Amino acid sequence: MTTLAPAGQAAPPAADRRLLIGLFAALGLVMAVWGARMPAVKDAADLGTGQLAIVLLGAAVGMIAGLQAGGHLAHRHGPSRLLIAPTVLLGLALALLGQCRTLLTLVLAAILFGLAHGLFDVAANSAAVNCERAYRRRIMSGLHAAYSLGALAGAALAAATTWIPHRLVFTIVGALAVLSALAAVPSVRAATSLDAAPRDTAPADERETTPAPFPRTTVWLLGALAAACLLGEGAAADWSAVHLRTLESSEATAAVAYALYSGAMSVGRLAGDRLTTRYGATVMVRGGALLAAAGLGAGLAIGTVAAALVGWMALGLGLSTVVPTLITAAGRGGPRAVATVAATGYLAFVTGPAAIGALASATTVSAALAVPVVLAAAVALVARRALESR
Secondary structure, eight states, rough: OOOOOTTSSSOHHHHHHHHHHHHHHHHHHHHHHHHTTOOOHHHHHHOOOOHHHHHHHHHHHHHHHHHHHHHHHHHHOGGGGGHHHHHHHHHHHHHHHHOOHHHHHHHHHHHHHHHHHHHHHHHHHHHHHHHHHHHHHHOOOHHHHHHHHHHHHHHHHHHHHSSHHHHHHHHHHHHHHHHHHHHHHHHHHHHHGGOOOGGGGGGGHHHHOOSSSOOHHHHHHHHHHHHHHHHHHHHHHHHHHHHHTTTTTHHHHHHHHHHHHHHHHHHHHHHHHHHHHHHHHHHHHHHHHHHHHHHHHHHHHOOOOHHHHHHHHHHHHHHHHHHHHHHHHHHTOHHHHHHHHHHHHHHHHHHHHHHHHHHHSOOOOOHTTTTHHHHHHHHHHHHHHHHHHO
């Protein structure tokens, strides 16, 4: 990839971008395997829907702590220094989750899993903004595509290994995450050079449209939009397989739902930087949110396995470029704005599925999944105000 460095400044080392691509992909792999094999975790511990929601709430509590600690540490020491340890911890926590057979042990392991996820998300997104500034072109969607491709690989792996005990799959994938993190240690030294990238090296279209720093209201509005979209992503990770099972699909078909979602999101994100440069951030966010709401909404309303699979695929394609665009927009307000938007968004990513579980226990899974449909429609309505604020 050709880089455009500011005058008098060397192009950023290729290792910096490769490091982020590899770690985003590792996170996607871990999260997809965890989500796609959720029915096996539920069955192994003999959990009801409400009890599974408690496990997810434990992950949410851990992530709240991780996001808070990660924001402070990344601001003080630079985000690149906070990439390796959380990835190692995430892999170990996944392996531990595979060994749990009681509600209590699952909740404790989920807290550790969420803690690692929160630490990583703040560091990775802040480092990605710095990397994009250094390249002086849009690359955020491509970096998030690495997460989606990792998630696609994880979902495919989960679907192909339904005959293998989930505890063994979790252990193997967790070990791969640890090894990938350790292999990336030398690259972190190069990546730390981007932590101090100047703010005026953002992509040209971003530099000219909105001055930094943002008003606080704009930062929180971007955070609210990120929360709405990431709640939908969390629902896909944790509830797509469960939703298909409620429609009496096989376990293998249930795992395919998340694979289709991840594949569609990967395609959208691979093309996202180019499309956003051509059509603009507002058009891409509004159009994508409308597609997500209409697609999943139709899948839930029709209520067949085929319609549900298409609905989850439409959700993935529609949401594919939204969060990367919001994070880039927040980057114009500096690292604290990035941390706020990322923390708000990923808080919804983990608490949203737990809330959906609680609602599903009182109604049905299909009824509860109307929540991300409504929120996606709301994003389409509010996107212009958030992205075009001065």
